Amino acid sequence: MSPSNVRIGPIEARIEAEEVAAYARATAIPGLDEASGEVPATFPAVWLWHPAARAAVADITLDGRHVPVLTAQRFEYRAKLRIGATYRFEIESLAEPGSPDSFQIAAHVSTPDGERVAEFSATYRLFALAADEAA
Amino acid sequence: MSASPAIAVGATIEPLSVGPISPAQIAAFADRSGDNNPIHVDEAAARRAGLAASPVPGMQIVAWLHAAAARFDRAIDVTGLSTRFLAPVAAGETIVISGRIVQVDAAGGRAVMRLFVKTAAGVLTSIAEASLALPPGQGRA
Numbered sequence: 001m002s003p004s005n006v007r008i009g010p011i012e013a014r015i016e017a018e019e020v021a022a023y024a025r026a027t028a029i030p031g032l033d034e035a036s037g038e039v040p041a042t043f044p045a046v047w048l049w050h051p052a053a054r055a056a057v058a059d060i061t062l063d064g065r066h067v068p069v070l071t072a073q074r075f076e077y078r079a080k081l082r083i084g085a086t087y088r089f090e091i092e093s094l095a096e097p098g099s100p101d102s103f104q105i106a107a108h109v110s111t112p113d114g115e116r117v118a119e120f121s122a123t124y125r126l127f128a129l130a131a132d133e134a135a
Numbered sequence: 136m137s138a139s140p141a142i143a144v145g146a147t148i149e150p151l152s153v154g155p156i157s158p159a160q161i162a163a164f165a166d167r168s169g170d171n172n173p174i175h176v177d178e179a180a181a182r183r184a185g186l187a188a189s190p191v192p193g194m195q196i197v198a199w200l201h202a203a204a205a206r207f208d209r210a211i212d213v214t215g216l217s218t219r220f221l222a223p224v225a226a227g228e229t230i231v232i233s234g235r236i237v238q239v240d241a242a243g244g245r246a247v248m249r250l251f252v253k254t255a256a257g258v259l260t261s262i263a264e265a266s267l268a269l270p271p272g273q274g275r276a
Contacts, residue, residue, distance in 0.1 A: 026167035027198035029153050041213060042198040049169030067174050067184050069223075070193030076215040076266070122193075127174075129183040 006056040013047060015039055017083050022091035039081040042119055044109055047089050055104070056093045060103055061126060068124035071102070077118045086112055097114070101126045136252050142208065142273050146236045153205040154229030154255070155192050161226055164195045178226075190223035196230070196261060200250050203232040204265040207248065210273065215266035222260045229255040234265075244269045 023043050047053075061068060081087065089109045096102040107120040158176070165175050173180035181189045197218050204213045224230055230252050238247035242270055245267055252261035 003243045023167050027195060027202075029199060029202060040198060041201050041216070042194055045168045045170075045194045049171070050175070054169075054171070067172055067180070068164075069174070069184070069190075070220055072217075072219045073197050074215070074217040078214075080212075097163075100211055111272040129180070130185070131183075 005095060006059075006093040007090070008050065008052045008056065008092070010088040010110070011047075011050060011052070011090075012086055012088050014086045015043070015081060015083050019046070020083055020113065039083060041075065041077065043081065044075075044089065044118065047109075048091065048105060048107055048122065050091065053091050053093070056091075057105075060093065064129070066126040066128050067127070068103075069127050070122055071125050072123040075118060075120045079115075079117050081091065081109070081117065087117060088112060096123070140269075142211070142236055142239060142269060144239055146207075148203060148207045148232075148234040148248070148250075149196075151199070151206065151232040152229060153199050153232070154204055155227050156224065156229070158189065158226045161189065161191055161195070164192055164198075168192070168194060170194065178207075186223055186225075188225035189226060193218070193241070195222050196220075196224065196252060197263075199230075200232060200252065200261070200263050200265070203234060204248055204250060204267070207234070210270045211246075212268040213265050214268050216263055218261055218263040220261050222258060224252070224254065224260050230260065231255065235263075239269075241269075241273075244271065244273075 020039050048081040065122045087109050089107055094104045102125050104123045110116050139249050162176050174184050175189055178189050201213055232252050234248050234250040237249045238265055246267040248265040250263040253259050
């Protein structure tokens with residue numbers, strides 16, 4: 001298989017307080033009261049699974065005959081994300097030269113006037129799914 | 136944890152234990168993040184991929200790594216995190232996150248923390264490096 005390069009966006013998204021709260025609950029560590037009221041640094045993960053990005057991944061994974069397994073992840077912020085603010089994000093799905101079983105997704109988050117706020121990248125390895133087990 | 140007067144090379148974080156990580160926690164994260172990869176929520180799909188059990192999503196572990204780094208000192212900002220996943224963490228396992236400051240640039244107000252994720256059995260599953268922005272006056276090489 002040979003994942004091709006795909007570019008998605010820019011897509012605008014406003015960070016809503018209730019979405020942040022729900023995401024914070026989903027990543028909370030039981031027993032720790034860590035609520036900060038800030039946007040969690042990993043919150044843009046929800047944008048990486050935008051329907052257009054899902055479609056690109058479905059294409060790469062041959063519509064379910066492979067699954068992507070995350071092998072590396074990186075993010076870097078230049079400024080904090082703010083609740084109530086609108087951002088633009090762009091996603092690129094990149095083939096890994098010389099590694100047909102791997103691909104990378106890179107995302108850039110900017111303000112509407114183009115100021116870069118954060119960068120994300122994730123590297124996946126494709127695992128083939130065996131046929132359904134008989135029993 | 137209170138703010139320390141100086142962040143120095145060799146300083147360690149209080150190990151953070153997470154778990155046992157329940158399938159419900161994984162499903163909640165998968166639902167909220169939109170990650171519909173079946174191996175995380177369908178054990179049969181995980182087995183078809185050659186895994187013994189459904190693995191915890193990598194981004195969920197990244198969120199906990201960030202929390203572990205941020206708890207070190209509330210006065211610092213975790214501005215970046217780079218994680219490499221070495222082995223899957225299966226649903227039902229407990230992980231322990233440890234970390235140590237490995238680099239301090241006091242003049243530049245920056246530091247680097249290296250983090251390790253191990254299962255309760257001691258298997259190293261992830262390594263990470265966090266970039267920290269220090270408040271003025273903190274940081275000692």
